[in-house]
Structures are given as C-alpha cells and as structure tokens.
Amino acid sequence: MAKYIGKRLLYMILSLWMIVSATFFFMRIAPGNPFASEKKLPPEIEANLNAHFGLDKPWYAQYWEYLVRIVNWDFGPSFKYKSQTVNDLINEGFPVSFLLGMEAIFIAVALGVLLGIIAALKHNRWPDYTAMIIAVLGISVPSFIMASFLQYFLAIKMGIFPVARWESFMHTILPALALASTPMAFIARLTRSSMLEVLANDYIKTAKSKGLSSGVITIKHTIRNALLPVVTYMGPLTAGILTGSFVIERIFGIPGLGAHFVTSINNRDYTVIMGVTVFYSILLLVSILLVDIAYGIIDPRIKLAGGKKGE
Amino acid sequence: MEKLLEVKNLEVSFQTYGGTVKAVRGVSFDLHKGETLAIVGESGSGKSVTSQSIMKLIPMPPGQISGGQILLNGDDIVPKTEKQMEKIRGKEISMIFQDPMTSLNPxxxxxxxxxxxxxxxQNMSKQDAKNRAIELLRLVGIPMPEKRVNQYPHEFSGGMRQRAMIAIALAANPKLLIADEPTTALDVTIQAQILELMKDLQSKMDTSIIFITHDLGVVANVADRVAVMYAGQIVEMGTVDEIFYDPRHPYTWGLLASMPSVDSDDSAELAAIPGTPPDLTNPPKGDAFAARNSYALAIDFEEEPPMFQISETHFAKTWLLHPDAPKVEPPEAVKKRMRQLSSTFEKPVLVKEGK
Incomplete structure (x- = not known):
C-alpha cells in the first residue's frame, strides 16, 4: 500500500510539472500582459515594472525561476493586487470555497444517492418517474439559473434564507444547493442505473433465496456494489465543484477563490493564474488518488498494485 | 413415504409487451422426503420458472402464479405474503443456481x-454462526475453511464457489433443496465432484432435492424420479428406469436419441429434435409438441392429449397411448435401450381429470 501510494505521488509530481509547463507557455502565448490597460503606461515605467517582476528576463530563466518557487510553495506576488501575494489570496479564498464545495458535495451525494436508490427500488413506478424528472431538471438547468431561482423564491419571496453574502450557516445553504443541483442529478441517474444493474444480478436472487428481507438485501448486497460508479465520479466532481463554484461565488457575492481565478485571467495576472491552477491541480490529483484508494476498500476485487496478495 | 411437496396444476404467466406468456401451464407433481426429482427439458420449457415459483422467486410483476397450489407439508404457499415467504426461504427451501461465478456477492x-x-x-450469535460456517465449508469439502471463510468469492475457483453456494443453501438445514442446473457452468470433472457431494450430503441430511437440468447423463446419476417438461407442461414422468428404459412420449424419445452414448458410431450424426419450442404467448392448439413430432397423429393438432398412466409411478401425456392409436416404433437409438419393466400395467390407463 505504501509502495503504491509512493508510486502514485511520483506520477502526481510528474503530471503537476506538465500542467505547470503547459499553463506557463499558453499563458505567455496569449496576447496582452499584466500592465496593458486603457491608459498607456510610459515605456520607462513599464520597463521598470517588468524588471521588478522579472518579466524582462528570457522565458527560460522565468520558467526556471517559477519552477523553483513552486517547489518552495511560493507563488509570488500578485501583479494586480498590490502588496498581496498569491499565497495570501489562496489562504483567504480557499477556506471559503472549500466549505462551500464540501457542503455542495455532501448535498449532491446524499440526495443524489437517495433519489437514485428510491428510483431503482420503485423502478417504473411514480417515485422513479418523479426522481428522474428532478434529475433531468437538475442536469439541464444551469447552476446560475438555479441560483437566481433559489434567490428569487426562497430568499426574496419567502424570506427563508438570506439573498447573498457569506456570514452565517444560513448564508451557505442557497449557494451550496445551487452548486449541488447538477451533480446531484447526475449522481441520481448514475446510482439508479447501477442499482438496476446490480438488482438484476444472480447474487441478489441468492440473497433473496436465503430469506433475507428486501431492506437487508438493499443495504447489504445492493448499495455497496452499486456505489462504485458513483465513487468514480467523486474525483472529477470534487474538482468540478471547487473550480466551478466561481459563477455561484459571483452571484452570491462570496469571497472565495473562484472569483480570483476568473479575474486573474482577464487581468493577465500571471502569478495568480499559475498559482490558482497549480493549487487546483493538486486538489484534483489528490482527490483522484483518494478515489482510487476508496475503490480498493469498497471492491475487494480491485487490488492496488503493490498491495499484498490475498489481503 | 411422506409427501414433502405437492404441486397441483400450477400455472405461471408473465405479462410482457408482446402479450401474456404462459410459461407454466398446469404442472402437477409431488416429492417425498429424501427423494430426488429431476426436471428435464430444453431451454424455455418452464423448468426454471416452475422451480422458482416454488420459492416464489419469480419477479412479480411481471410474473404471476395464475393458478394452482404449491403445498409444502400440506400448507399452500401460493397465497403467502413476502414476509411469510422470508421465513420459508432458506429455512424450509433453499436454492442453488446455475452460475457460481455470478451467484455470490463479489x-x-x-x-x-x-x-x-x-x-x-436460527438466531445464532455472530461467533456461533461463523463457527458453523467453517464447519459447513469443511462439510462441502473446502480445504482450510478457517482461512477460506474470510476470503472473497473472486479468490475461489468455479467449483469451489459452487461448493460454497451449496454450503450457503444447506446452512439452515432446509427440507427441500432446489438445484437449478448446478453443474451446467462447471467442467466435467468438477461436475462429477459436485454431484457426488450433493448425493453425499443428501444422504447425511435427508434433504429432498429438485434437480433441474438438461443433461440426461446427470439425471441418470442423481435422480430417483424424472419429470420431462415441454412448453410449460410435464409430458412424461416416471422413475429413472421407466424414463430411460421404457419411455413412452415421443419427446422423451427425441431427448434420449439425441444423447450420445459410449457405443455410438463415430460416423453417425447425433440426432436432434427438429424445429424450436412453440411461442407460449399463443400456445398452439392441440399438443404443443405436434409440429416437431414425426409421430404426430391427426388428433395431436386438434386436441391436447390427456395424461395416461403406464405404471404406479409412470405417466405420459400423449395420444399414442390411447387404445385407438396406431402402434408405432420408437427411434432405433431408443429401441436399443428399451426393456420390459415388471411394474408396468397391462394397458395404459387414462388419468381422470382432477387427479
């Protein structure tokens, strides 16, 4: 197991290096620079700025410097937000985005799996149709429209939740719901189809022939086998929710990391783009690793390479 | 001998988009304590549906027991609820399925x-149950059961899994074991071992077995009595000797003729029954087998044959046994094995309806 994780970490570093390089070069190819604005800067000032941030050096020197800095977990200063480093931005914004994301993932998984199970157990009856209508709506309605709907009905019309901002737990519910709606719908469909597949298996008939009740069969025999595809989806889902939250953060006025990510691209704020990309990449790679480890726990047939045989 | 199970005029149908499929059309048989009944027939003859109906394991809906009774120790289980069935399944009746690769939870x-x-x-504690599980694994011939008990199905071979399946089925000492083609998915040497094991356990535990198969070689090996099913009906039923040495139904002849034997000639082609079973959405008029039957009489296409009794234990559902029927000779391959059995009645007797 330790050997397996070590090997995976090595690959992660390799992928990270490739992501960093690709981002670095694509960013430079994009026209414009951090100091291009409506007001033309005097050439002397621009030269000074470039020198200050090291942009006057040849690209390979900049590239090397950047790699060295990343290894030391220093993403450098922001080009736009004076006196703030990228590390500051991440440290401020990430906890908020993380909390929002986790809440959304929790809602998506809990409700999605529940809806999927109900739909599968009541296959082709009204609970199934209801759950699947909810799922189709969830998949086809974009999160920003869902957000506006929630704000309009639950906050403005009914006044149950605050409209926006990030102050208390009540403030977190609407954005988390809006963020969770699409993945929840997707998980519901995924759970339903994989439940139906498992329910058609012979071993469910075996379980029934032992005289187990349908509740026990569902809990002990069906769900565990049906959850594997859902676990697979968890890796990309985590990344998607964390990165995808910027629209929701905008709508609800949440001071998260997503907002920085979008504005930094428009600003050509090189260090922020790089820093946030690297940060998100690490999150994604770690979540994929966790998913792979979770596989081995859920399904004993999946042996993690390097694991001991017969364990 | 005491009757454990009595199936009376069982009818099972399935609602499909194409119409109602009458998978089982009036099946009656009984089973004594400690006896093995083999149900043979080709795919789609209703043998699996019959056996799964006994445990009420057919999916309902679309399946439905549309008529008849299933008496277990004299108690009809057809009207029982799911909750009541849970107390019967596994405890009174157990089942072994065809494919050990898919019938265990991975x-x-x-x-x-x-x-x-x-x-x-049996309200056992976890520890007691585990000890009993080890004992059962040892009983079904799995080496190192203390270690095996903690393993997953993918760590077992096919034959081992079927042994484990048998251990599961026998765990609560059921009175009736239904084995639905338990050896079909296994290779021949393992088949023999599993059959040997089942016979051995049966004599130890005094379990009755319903053995579903399409392999007549297996039937000869394990069964006391045989029921031949075709198109959802039992067309012939008798002791093993009666079915193998004195078959009366043309379908049974076809089955026996299509079985290769040790002394069959290399050059001779294996006989086959021509055609395919009828569509049970609209069962044909008259005898369901008539269209594939080279011995079919004119009446076979008009009216369903009644059951005739040939001996105390031997029944066949064919017009050929009617006193007015022409005398026909069974195929050569079957004739070779025919023998005069002492228990046979002088003349076949028409079985009255309601029996």
Whole structure:
C-alpha cells in the first residue's frame, strides 16, 4: 500500500510539472500582459515594472525561476493586487470555497444517492418517474439559473434564507444547493442505473433465496456494489465543484477563490493564474488518488498494485 | 413415504409487451422426503420458472402464479405474503443456481454470505454462526475453511464457489433443496465432484432435492424420479428406469436419441429434435409438441392429449397411448435401450381429470 501510494505521488509530481509547463507557455502565448490597460503606461515605467517582476528576463530563466518557487510553495506576488501575494489570496479564498464545495458535495451525494436508490427500488413506478424528472431538471438547468431561482423564491419571496453574502450557516445553504443541483442529478441517474444493474444480478436472487428481507438485501448486497460508479465520479466532481463554484461565488457575492481565478485571467495576472491552477491541480490529483484508494476498500476485487496478495 | 411437496396444476404467466406468456401451464407433481426429482427439458420449457415459483422467486410483476397450489407439508404457499415467504426461504427451501461465478456477492466475504441465513433463521450469535460456517465449508469439502471463510468469492475457483453456494443453501438445514442446473457452468470433472457431494450430503441430511437440468447423463446419476417438461407442461414422468428404459412420449424419445452414448458410431450424426419450442404467448392448439413430432397423429393438432398412466409411478401425456392409436416404433437409438419393466400395467390407463 505504501509502495503504491509512493508510486502514485511520483506520477502526481510528474503530471503537476506538465500542467505547470503547459499553463506557463499558453499563458505567455496569449496576447496582452499584466500592465496593458486603457491608459498607456510610459515605456520607462513599464520597463521598470517588468524588471521588478522579472518579466524582462528570457522565458527560460522565468520558467526556471517559477519552477523553483513552486517547489518552495511560493507563488509570488500578485501583479494586480498590490502588496498581496498569491499565497495570501489562496489562504483567504480557499477556506471559503472549500466549505462551500464540501457542503455542495455532501448535498449532491446524499440526495443524489437517495433519489437514485428510491428510483431503482420503485423502478417504473411514480417515485422513479418523479426522481428522474428532478434529475433531468437538475442536469439541464444551469447552476446560475438555479441560483437566481433559489434567490428569487426562497430568499426574496419567502424570506427563508438570506439573498447573498457569506456570514452565517444560513448564508451557505442557497449557494451550496445551487452548486449541488447538477451533480446531484447526475449522481441520481448514475446510482439508479447501477442499482438496476446490480438488482438484476444472480447474487441478489441468492440473497433473496436465503430469506433475507428486501431492506437487508438493499443495504447489504445492493448499495455497496452499486456505489462504485458513483465513487468514480467523486474525483472529477470534487474538482468540478471547487473550480466551478466561481459563477455561484459571483452571484452570491462570496469571497472565495473562484472569483480570483476568473479575474486573474482577464487581468493577465500571471502569478495568480499559475498559482490558482497549480493549487487546483493538486486538489484534483489528490482527490483522484483518494478515489482510487476508496475503490480498493469498497471492491475487494480491485487490488492496488503493490498491495499484498490475498489481503 | 411422506409427501414433502405437492404441486397441483400450477400455472405461471408473465405479462410482457408482446402479450401474456404462459410459461407454466398446469404442472402437477409431488416429492417425498429424501427423494430426488429431476426436471428435464430444453431451454424455455418452464423448468426454471416452475422451480422458482416454488420459492416464489419469480419477479412479480411481471410474473404471476395464475393458478394452482404449491403445498409444502400440506400448507399452500401460493397465497403467502413476502414476509411469510422470508421465513420459508432458506429455512424450509433453499436454492442453488446455475452460475457460481455470478451467484455470490463479489464484495462480501464467503463467511458472511453463509452466516447471514444462520443469523436470520436460527438466531445464532455472530461467533456461533461463523463457527458453523467453517464447519459447513469443511462439510462441502473446502480445504482450510478457517482461512477460506474470510476470503472473497473472486479468490475461489468455479467449483469451489459452487461448493460454497451449496454450503450457503444447506446452512439452515432446509427440507427441500432446489438445484437449478448446478453443474451446467462447471467442467466435467468438477461436475462429477459436485454431484457426488450433493448425493453425499443428501444422504447425511435427508434433504429432498429438485434437480433441474438438461443433461440426461446427470439425471441418470442423481435422480430417483424424472419429470420431462415441454412448453410449460410435464409430458412424461416416471422413475429413472421407466424414463430411460421404457419411455413412452415421443419427446422423451427425441431427448434420449439425441444423447450420445459410449457405443455410438463415430460416423453417425447425433440426432436432434427438429424445429424450436412453440411461442407460449399463443400456445398452439392441440399438443404443443405436434409440429416437431414425426409421430404426430391427426388428433395431436386438434386436441391436447390427456395424461395416461403406464405404471404406479409412470405417466405420459400423449395420444399414442390411447387404445385407438396406431402402434408405432420408437427411434432405433431408443429401441436399443428399451426393456420390459415388471411394474408396468397391462394397458395404459387414462388419468381422470382432477387427479
């Protein structure tokens, strides 16, 4: 197991290096620079700025410097937000985005799996149709429209939740719901189809022939086998929710990391783009690793390479 | 001998988009304590549906027991609810399925799959159940059961899994074991071992077995009595000797003729029954086998044949046994094995309806 994780970490570093390089070069190819604005800067000032941030050096020197800095977990200063480093931005914004994301993932998984199970157990009856209508709506309605709907009905019309901002737990519910709606719908469909597949298996008939009740069969025999595809989806889902939250953060006025990510691209704020990309990449790679480890726990047939045989 | 199971005029149908499929059309048989009844027939003859109906394991809906009775120790189980059935399944009746590769839960330890039934039916503690599971694994011939009990199905070979399946089925000492083609998915040497094991366990535990198969070689090996099914009906039923040495129904002749034997000639082609079974959405008029039957009489296309009794235990559903029927000779391959059995009545007797 330790050997397996070590090997995976090595690959992660390799992928990270490739992501960093690709981002670095694509960013430079994009026209414009951090100091291009409506007001033309005097050439002397621009030269000074470039020198200050090291942009006057040849690209390979900049590239090397950047790699060295990343290894030391220093993403450098922001080009736009004076006196703030990228590390500051991440440290401020990430906890908020993380909390929002986790809440959304929790809602998506809990409700999605529940809806999927109900739909599968009541296959082709009204609970199934209801759950699947909810799922189709969830998949086809974009999160920003869902957000506006929630704000309009639950906050403005009914006044149950605050409209926006990030102050208390009540403030977190609407954005988390809006963020969770699409993945929840997707998980519901995924759970339903994989439940139906498992329910058609012979071993469910075996379980029934032992005289187990349908509740026990569902809990002990069906769900565990049906959850594997859902676990697979968890890796990309985590990344998607964390990165995808910027629209929701905008709508609800949440001071998260997503907002920085979008504005930094428009600003050509090189260090922020790089820093946030690297940060998100690490999150994604770690979540994929966790998913792979979770596989081995859920399904004993999946042996993690390097694991001991017969364990 | 005491009757354990009596099936009377069982009818099972399935609602499909194409119409109602009458999978089982009036099947009656009984089973004594400690006896093995083999049900043979080709695919789609209704043998699996019959056996799964006995445990009420057919999916309902679309399936439905549309008529008849299933008496277990004199108690009709057809009207029983799911909750009442849970007390019968595994405890009174158990089942072994065809494919041991798919009939065990891949993410659950073998031991837990055995103890589940024990904990449910015999109120055993977890530890007692586990000890019993080890004992059962040893009983079905699995080496190192203390280690095996903690393993997952994918760590077992096919034959081992079927042994584990048998251990699961026998865990709560059921009175009736239904084996639905338990050896079909196994290779021949393993088949022989599994059959040997089942016979051995049957004599130890005094279980009755319903053995479903399409392999007549297996039938000869394990069964006391045989029921031949075709198109959802039993067309011939008798002791093993009666079915193998004195078959009366043309379909049974066809089955026996299509079985290769040791002394059959290399050059001779294996006989086959021509055609395919009828569509049970609209069962044909008259005898369902008539269209494929080279011995079919004119009346076979008009009226369903009644059951005739040839001996105390031997029944066949064919017009050929009617006193007015022409005398016909069975195919050469069957004739070779025919023998005069002492128990045979002088003349076939028409079985009155309602029997």
């Amino acid at each position: 993410t659950m330890k073998i031991g837990n799959q055995i103890t589940e039934g024990l904990i449910k039916h």
